[in-house]
Amino acid sequence: MDLSLVVPCFNEAENIVGFYKCVENCFEGKGFSYEIVFVNDGSVDKTLFKLKELTRNEKGNIQVVSFSRNFGKESAIYAGLSRSKGDAVCIIDADLQQRPEVVLQMKEILDEKPEVDCVAAFQQKRKEGKALSALKSCFYKFINKVSEVNFVNGASDFRLMRRQMVNAVLNMTEYHRFSKGIFSWVGFNTEHIAYEAQPREHGESKWGVIKLTKYAIEGIVAFSTAPLRIATLVGFISSLLSVIYLLIVVVQKLFFEMAVPGYATIVVLILFLGGLILFCLGIIGEYLAKIYVQIKNRPIYIEKEYFTNQAEDK
Ligand code: UDP
Numbered sequence: 001m002d003l004s005l006v007v008p009c010f011n012e013a014e015n016i017v018g019f020y021k022c023v024e025n026c027f028e029g030k031g032f033s034y035e036i037v038f039v040n041d042g043s044v045d046k047t048l049f050k051l052k053e054l055t056r057n058e059k060g061n062i063q064v065v066s067f068s069r070n071f072g073k074e075s076a077i078y079a080g081l082s083r084s085k086g087d088a089v090c091i092i093d094a095d096l097q098q099r100p101e102v103v104l105q106m107k108e109i110l111d112e113k114p115e116v117d118c119v120a121a122f123q124q125k126r127k128e129g130k131a132l133s134a135l136k137s138c139f140y141k142f143i144n145k146v147s148e149v150n151f152v153n154g155a156s157d158f159r160l161m162r163r164q165m166v167n168a169v170l171n172m173t174e175y176h177r178f179s180k181g182i183f184s185w186v187g188f189n190t191e192h193i194a195y196e197a198q199p200r201e202h203g204e205s206k207w208g209v210i211k212l213t214k215y216a217i218e219g220i221v222a223f224s225t226a227p228l229r230i231a232t233l234v235g236f237i238s239s240l241l242s243v244i245y246l247l248i249v250v251v252q253k254l255f256f257e258m259a260v261p262g263y264a265t266i267v268v269l270i271l272f273l274g275g276l277i278l279f280c281l282g283i284i285g286e287y288l289a290k291i292y293v294q295i296k297n298r299p300i301y302i303e304k305e306y307f308t309n310q311a312e313d314k
């Protein structure tokens with residue numbers, strides 16, 4: 001098998017057939033073998049039904065993994081990579097925002113340059129609001145400062161990897177998966193190409209601002225311990241400031257006999273320090289929660305069904 005496409009699907013019933021046809025048209029006669037691994041991530045619409053229909057009706061190599069519930073795109077990617085058999089594997093969305101033509105472009109680069117292990121596509125122009133764009137670029141600036149690995153702004157999971165890199169990614173079995181970080185953590189030689197994301201054919205994006213914020217926090221906690229160190233630093237600085245203030249108050253009282261303002265200062269300081277302590281506890285809590293979940297060693301996903309139209313796999 002030359003190429004595997006890993007396609008996470010969550011409520012994509014209207015896109016499945018269109019996606020399959022589009023891939024078939026694009027890859028036809030190009031002289032390489034390929035399979036499509038769909039992962040139904042606990043969809044509540046007719047996605048599974050459509051996938052069954054597709055598997056029955058079509059001749060192309062189709063594999064379907066269906067989860068017992070929604071585990072998230074990261075888990076779906078992991079399941080798809082585990083099931084894939086291609087020498088090169090591409091992760092691509094089901095909504096046709098990422099065109100199969102770009103996959104051909106990526107494959108050409110891998111074929112031409114043996115030293116390249118992975119071709120990742122990034123969006124040069126993002127079709128989103130200015131505020132969101134600015135927030136995203138702040139996130140990348142911050143995470144690149146505090147984390148041990150490099151994150152490329154605009155790079156998505158849309159990438160083609162050689163088998164060796166896929167195996168390395170599969171060896172990272174952590175529960176809280178932040179793919180962007182994992183892809184750079186495993187290393188390998190990655191080439192970035194620009195692509196233009198198309199508008200969604202059907203349905204709507206599952207990534208609202210709240211989900212994106214959670215995702216960003218997840219990424220920072222998974223790939224950096226800097227917030228813990230920042231908490232220590234802030235605690236140290238505020239103790240230092242309080243000692244300085246103490247000295248000022250003593251000098252004012254002893255040498256200048258000034259009346260030291262009491263009530264307001266105390267209330268402000270208590271509130272400020274109380275807030276700071278809770279904030280730092282929250283940071284520690286974030287890490288603790290991650291350790292707690294990881295230590296339970298729960299599976300990354302639960303497969304409820306697996307089916308394919310390939311006889312030898314049954
Ligand atoms: N997806 C998934 N599980 C989820 C959310 C999304 O498998 O919990 C899939 C979704 O079906 C799609 C891809 O991940 O194929 C990207 O999702 P979406 O198009 O909503 O994100 P966007 O393109 O807006 O970043």
Ligand code: MG
Nearest residue numbers: 093095097205
């Ligand atoms: Mg999309």
